[in-house]
Amino acid sequence: MDTRDTFRHNVLTSGHRACSGCGEAMAARMVVDLIGPDAIYVNATGCLQVFTTHNQQSAWQAPWIHSVFANAAAVASGVEAALRARGKDTPVVVQAGDGGTFDIGLQCLSGMIERGHDVLFVCYDNEAYMNTGVQRSSSTPHAVRTTTTPPGRLSEGKHHLKKDLISIIAAHQMPYAATATVAYFPDLKAKVEKAMRIKGPRFLHVLSPCPLGWDHDAALSVTVARLAVETGLFPLIEMEYGAVTGVMRLARQRPVEEYLKLQGRFKHLFADKEGAAEIRHLQALADANIRRYGLLDARTEWDTDRAVQAQRQGRGGYAVSPKETSL
Amino acid sequence: MRQLLEGSRAVVEAVRLCRPQVIAAYPITPQTHIIEHLAQFVADGDLPAGFINAESEFGAASVVLGAVAGGARAFTATASQGLLLMTEVLYNIAGMRLPLVMVCANRAVSAPINIFSDHQDSMSVRDAGWVQLYVESNQEAVDTVIQAYRIAETCELPVMVCMDGFFLTHTFEPVEIPEQAAVDEFLPPFHFARTLNPAQPMTLGGGSEPDNYLEFRAAQHQAMEQASEVIAAIDLDFGDHFGRSYGGLAEPYRLEGADTVMVTLGSTMGAVRDAADTLRGNGMPVGAVRLRCFRPFPAQALIHCLAGAKRVVVLEKAFSAGMGGIVSTELRAALHQAGMPIPVESFIGGLGGRDLTPAVIEEIFHLAASGKDFATSRFAGLDTGAMPSIEET
Ligand SMILES: Cc1ncc(C[n+]2csc(CCOP(=O)(O)OP(=O)(O)O)c2C)c(N)n1
Ligand code: SF4
Ligand SMILES: [Mg+2]
Numbered sequence: 232m233d234t235r236d237t238f239r240h241n242v243l244t245s246g247h248r249a250c251s252g253c254g255e256a257m258a259a260r261m262v263v264d265l266i267g268p269d270a271i272y273v274n275a276t277g278c279l280q281v282f283t284t285h286n287q288q289s290a291w292q293a294p295w296i297h298s299v300f301a302n303a304a305a306v307a308s309g310v311e312a313a314l315r316a317r318g319k320d321t322p323v324v325v326q327a328g329d330g331g332t333f334d335i336g337l338q339c340l341s342g343m344i345e346r347g348h349d350v351l352f353v354c355y356d357n358e359a360y361m362n363t364g365v366q367r368s369s370s371t372p373h374a375v376r377t378t379t380t381p382p383g384r385l386s387e388g389k390h391h392l393k394k395d396l397i398s399i400i401a402a403h404q405m406p407y408a409a410t411a412t413v414a415y416f417p418d419l420k421a422k423v424e425k426a427m428r429i430k431g432p433r434f435l436h437v438l439s440p441c442p443l444g445w446d447h448d449a450a451l452s453v454t455v456a457r458l459a460v461e462t463g464l465f466p467l468i469e470m471e472y473g474a475v476t477g478v479m480r481l482a483r484q485r486p487v488e489e490y491l492k493l494q495g496r497f498k499h500l501f502a503d504k505e506g507a508a509e510i511r512h513l514q515a516l517a518d519a520n521i522r523r524y525g526l527l528d529a530r531t532e533w534d535t536d537r538a539v540q541a542q543r544q545g546r547g548g549y550a551v552s553p554k555e556t557s558l
Numbered sequence: 559m560r561q562l563l564e565g566s567r568a569v570v571e572a573v574r575l576c577r578p579q580v581i582a583a584y585p586i587t588p589q590t591h592i593i594e595h596l597a598q599f600v601a602d603g604d605l606p607a608g609f610i611n612a613e614s615e616f617g618a619a620s621v622v623l624g625a626v627a628g629g630a631r632a633f634t635a636t637a638s639q640g641l642l643l644m645t646e647v648l649y650n651i652a653g654m655r656l657p658l659v660m661v662c663a664n665r666a667v668s669a670p671i672n673i674f675s676d677h678q679d680s681m682s683v684r685d686a687g688w689v690q691l692y693v694e695s696n697q698e699a700v701d702t703v704i705q706a707y708r709i710a711e712t713c714e715l716p717v718m719v720c721m722d723g724f725f726l727t728h729t730f731e732p733v734e735i736p737e738q739a740a741v742d743e744f745l746p747p748f749h750f751a752r753t754l755n756p757a758q759p760m761t762l763g764g765g766s767e768p769d770n771y772l773e774f775r776a777a778q779h780q781a782m783e784q785a786s787e788v789i790a791a792i793d794l795d796f797g798d799h800f801g802r803s804y805g806g807l808a809e810p811y812r813l814e815g816a817d818t819v820m821v822t823l824g825s826t827m828g829a830v831r832d833a834a835d836t837l838r839g840n841g842m843p844v845g846a847v848r849l850r851c852f853r854p855f856p857a858q859a860l861i862h863c864l865a866g867a868k869r870v871v872v873l874e875k876a877f878s879a880g881m882g883g884i885v886s887t888e889l890r891a892a893l894h895q896a897g898m899p900i901p902v903e904s905f906i907g908g909l910g911g912r913d914l915t916p917a918v919i920e921e922i923f924h925l926a927a928s929g930k931d932f933a934t935s936r937f938a939g940l941d942t943g944a945m946p947s948i949e950e951t
Contacts (some may be wrong), residue, residue, distance in 0.1 A: 269756045273624065284764030294754035296627050297763035298650050302620035305612065309580060309632070310622025310754060312608035316579035316630050341618065342613030487950060 233310045240264045240292070242272075247290035248282040252449025252544045254278055254439035254456060255355040257413045259326060262437065264354055265423040268293040270322040273307040276300035276442075277333030278362040279355060301335040302393075303327050304343035315349075322427065325352040330372035332436075333394050343405040344432040351426050351433045357441035358393070365444040369394040372464070374509040375496045377444070383500035392539070400434045401470040402413045408434040409469040409477075414456035415508070418467060418479060425469075437466045446495025447551065458490035463517035466524045478524045487514045512538060559779040560734050565696040565726040568589035569661055569719075569798035572703040573740040574599055576659075576898075578633040578774070580608045580625035582618035586640040587673045588723030589663035593635060594751060615640035619647035626656040629753035629760055631707070634658075637723055641679045645686065648748035652687025653778065654763055657710035657750060659703065663723040664824065664875075666910040674911020675723040677823065681852075681876035681884050687778055689717040689785055692823040696721075696731045698804055704736065705792050708745050712792070713785045720852075722825040724911065736800055743933075744799045782854040789851055790859075792794045807856035809848040810863045812838060816845030818927040819867040821860070821889060823849045826873060826914050844923050857892035864893065870900055871926035873919065873938070875908040882906070882935030901929075907938030914938070 242263040249256035263272065274280045274297040283290040283299065298306045307325045314466035316320055325497075328338055332354035343350060347376055359377050360366040367377040372393045376382050380389040400408045407429050410420040419437065426433040440456050442449040459465040462485050469477035488510060491497040500513075515538030521527050563571070570592055573581075581600070583593035599605035606624075612618035618634050625632040635646060641662055651658055658796045662680045666672040680690055688792055689709060693815065699721045706717040721727060721768075721894055766774060790806030797803030811827075822830050827848040837844045847863045864870055870893075872886035881887065883904030890902045905922050908914045918939055924929065 236652055268759065270758070271628070271754045281765055286767040287764055287770060289761035289764055290758060291761050294756055294759045295761045296624070296754060298620060298623055298654075299646050302616065302623075302647060305620030306624035306627070308610060308612075308617075309621035309626075311624075312580045312621065312631035313625040313628025313632075316625075317628075328596040338613055339617050342617050345613070346610065416947050490613065508715055521656035 240267050242266070242268050242291065242293045243283065244290050244292055249405050250321050250443050250449070252442040253278070253411050254441055254452045255328070255357055256267050256282065257394035257452065258355050258437045258439040258503060259297070259411065261416060261419055262423055262435070263293070263324075265420055266324060266427060270324050271310055272296070273303050273310060273323065273325045275303035275325070275327035275336055275475065276362070277331050278357075279326055279328065280430070281362055289454050300331055301338050303331060303336060304339040304350070304352060307352070308343045308346065308348045311348045311350055323350045325350060327352070327354055328361070328481040329354060329356040329358060330368045332356070333370045333396050334368050342405065344400065344405050344434070347431055347433070349430055351355070351435065351436060353435045355437050355439040357444060358440045358443070359444050361444045370396070372511060372513070374500060376499055386507055388499060397436055397468065399468065401473045403432070406431045406433060407469070407471055408436070410436045410438070410465065410467050412456040412465065412467070413440070413458060414453050414460060415467065422469065444496070446498070451493055454510070455490065455493055458485060458493070461485045462487045462490045463521040463526055466520045466526055469526055475524065478526060481521070481526045484517075484521060484527055487517050495550045560732055562732050563696070564591065564730070565721065565729050567595050567701060568731075568735070569699050569703060569721070569871065570595040570599065571635050571735045572700040574605050575736060575738055575746060576704060576707045577631060578607050579630035580610065580622065580632045581634070582610045582612050582621035582625070582634045584612045584615045584618045584636065584640060586615070586637050588665055588675070588727045589635050589637040589661070591639070591727060592663065594659060594923055600947060602923070616647060619644040619651065622658055622660070623647060623651050623654075623656060626750060627654070627657050627752070627754050629776070630749055631748035631930065632658055633660065635661040635663065637663040638667055638679045641683060642667065645683055648683050648686040649686060649755065650763070650797060652718050655778070656716060658716040659706045659710055659713050660716070661703065662718050662720045663727045664720050665723040672910040675725055676875040676909045676911070677720070678876040678909075680718060680720045684853055684884070686926070687715070688853065689715055689719065689782070689851070690720055691787065691851055692720045692849065693726070694825055694827045694848060696726055697733045697802065699726060700735065700799065701735055701796060701802055701804070702810065704741055704745060705796050708792050709785065709789055711746075711748065712788050713781060715781055715785055720824065725825040726937065729871040734802075744796065753767045780845070782906070786851070786854045786856055801824055804850055805848070807851040807859040807865055809850055811848065813845040813848040813863060813866065815843050816866065817843045817868040818871065818923060819864055819869070820844070820846045820871050820873055820919070820923065820926070821849055822846065822873040823852065823885065824875070826875070826908060829914055829916045829919050830873065832916040832919070833923060836916065837920060837923055842923070842927065847931045852885070855888055857895070860889060860892060861896045864898070864900060869926055869929065870902045871922060872902060872904045873905060873914070873922060874906055877906045877935065886935065903932055904935045905938040906935060912939060919922055
């Protein structure tokens with residue numbers, strides 16, 4: 232019997248170079264310690280790869296490979312095919328940031344899922360290209376300040392909505408796709424364990440706050456992640472073969488301001504009335520998630536359909552509350 | 559067994575004899591027949607390998623990268639745009655020192671898009687750290703694929719077997735397909751020392767800093783340089799096993815007393831041999847050298863072949879825009895370094911499938927031998943009247 236404590240594998244061991252409070256380091260440590268050292272890990276380029284393998288010093292105590300930014304899912308496909316050809320069933324796990332998943336890695340990821348490789352793909356979503364110094368990705372939420380979506384005289388930050396990746400993934404009719412965060416460990420644990428029991432392509436999307444890029448207190452990473460869930464901005468869901476099969480319902484909804492005000496990346500929204508409009512839009516997007524996934528019984532306030540359909544053309548969030556339209 | 563086979567089909571027979579465990583495939587003319595034949599072998603149970611239809615050549619290169627790291631012998635093939643799309647991964651495979659073999663069915667590069675053969679694709683990735691072997695015939699393609707696996711696995715370097723698209727891939731020629739037992743004897747079972755394995759966890763592809771990156775790169779260069787000897791030795795050993803070998807790094811043709819020597823690569827050599835024979839018959843002292851191994855660049859072997867030449871003319875099917883011929887430039891540097899002041903001129907030709915007939919090649923020989931109108935680089939058979947101008951278009 233394996234008597235190892237699941238939290239003592241130290242597959243990702245200490246001494247790496249993540250920033251203090253790094254949500255990605257936290258999330259990765261949780262995930263890989265749950266999976267254990269008897270697996271092969273394939274990493275995309277990004278913070279996790281950089282801070283764990285600095286200058287030929289490795290923090291990994293399991294077989295681990297990094298090739299380039301875009302190809303982790305294809306490398307994992309090859310590793311899995313090799314193991315299969317050699318009669319081995321060692322699990323294969325990909326780890327990638329949101330850039331390596333939503334953007335540059337999406338084509339390889341889609342191919343990996345479509346071909347049905349027996350691989351778990353874990354995306355540590357910190358909602359920007361952090362390793363290169365906080366540039367926007369297609370995962371960056373609307374109105375966020377990044378270095379390539381700076382607020383300015385003509386702009387309130389990012390003009391486009393966060394890509395609905397889980398729907399794209401689920402459209403591949405795959406056995407299991409789920410979202411999780413560092414704030415709800417039992418939920419994350421259950422999802423990792425469930426994913427590891429299933430054969431075929433599996434996808435885990437873990438929201439991982441980044442104190443550096445989100446510009447929040449390093450001690451608040453878990454708090455910020457919890458608020459992302461409690462506001463409805465990041466719903467915790469499970470999907471099997473394209474259908475939603477599980478949601479973590481909310482006891483009550485917190486207003487998005489509570490989440491936004493902890494993070495410098497949203498600070499500009501609190502400065503003027505254009506910013507206030509963007510906050511209303513973000514609230515409407517949270518409401519849209521709540522309605523879509525049935526996270527609450529109560530009715531939400533905003534015109535969520537128009538919020539998700541909003542054409543982003545520069546300044547000016549879109550959200551109309553019933554109260555405002557009746558004015 | 560001697561069989562009349564299409565070039566792609568013949569190559570695939572060689573691949574099968576090498577027992578690859580993972581094949582990654584993506585279609586592009588003129589390579590496509592290779593992966594189609596392999597797919598059929600797998601479908602018929604004649605080749606027990608994982609056959610992965612990748613979502614792009616970038617993905618295909620990444621799949622075989624992962625397969626080798628996962629402990630399997632792997633194969634892929636591509637050409638042209640596909641090879642360029644793989645470029646980032648090609649460097650990565652070489653940097654990680656993964657023993658892998660691929661076939662490049664040489665094709666021109668866009669724009670303008672053109673499916674026919676030249677060497678611009680593989681020449682463009684000459685710095686990636688892959689051994690590059692250019693073959694003249696389908697028989698050599700078959701034999702070189704088998705040699706390539708042994709080179710790759712001996713040196714821990716990736717090997718690209720370059721065969722001219724259409725001229726070889728789509729041409730039927732009689733080829734001798736070796737027996738499985740003989741290949742098994744020549745090529746030991748696959749073994750990769752850094753295979754990903756939980757019992758012996760290793761980190762592959764970690765970061766490096768200015769204080770050691772240079773040493774990694776220098777070690778890669780050293781491995782390539784040392785591969786020259788291995789490539790030559792394996793070609794000889796192949797000869798011992800199968801009775802055929804190809805001159806190792808560079809293959810001389812009629813060099814006795816040759817004043818003017820043409821250097822070329824790939825299937826063009828057939829026409830060069832014919833032209834040289836005709837000219838020799840007319841009493842003209844010409845010879846030729848076929849550059850079989852372009853990377854590592856076999857400076858010593860070429861110097862040895864060209865020691866008696868008065869003039870060298872390179873006939874090459876790729877160039878560096880704004881600079882000129884690639885092989886000729888490297889050859890000049892090698893000769894200069896060896897203190898051999900032989901004039902080297904270059905004819906860039908055969909681009910995008912333009913025919914290089916023995917007649918064209920004889921003309922080039924005559925021009926080069928006369929020493930008139932010497933030019934470091936020029937285009938062979940260029941119709942200046944047909945050149946587009948931006949104003950017109
Ligand atoms: C082809 C390529 N383009 C760009 C880069 C530069 N680059 C390295 S990491 C990175 C961003 C990584 O972002 P993400 O995937 O979200 O991971 P994070 O660092 O945020 O964890 C970029 C743009 C690269 N290494 N390769
Ligand atoms: S920049 Fe962000 S993701 Fe990267 S190590 Fe720092 S906290 Fe972690
Ligand atoms: Mg990121």
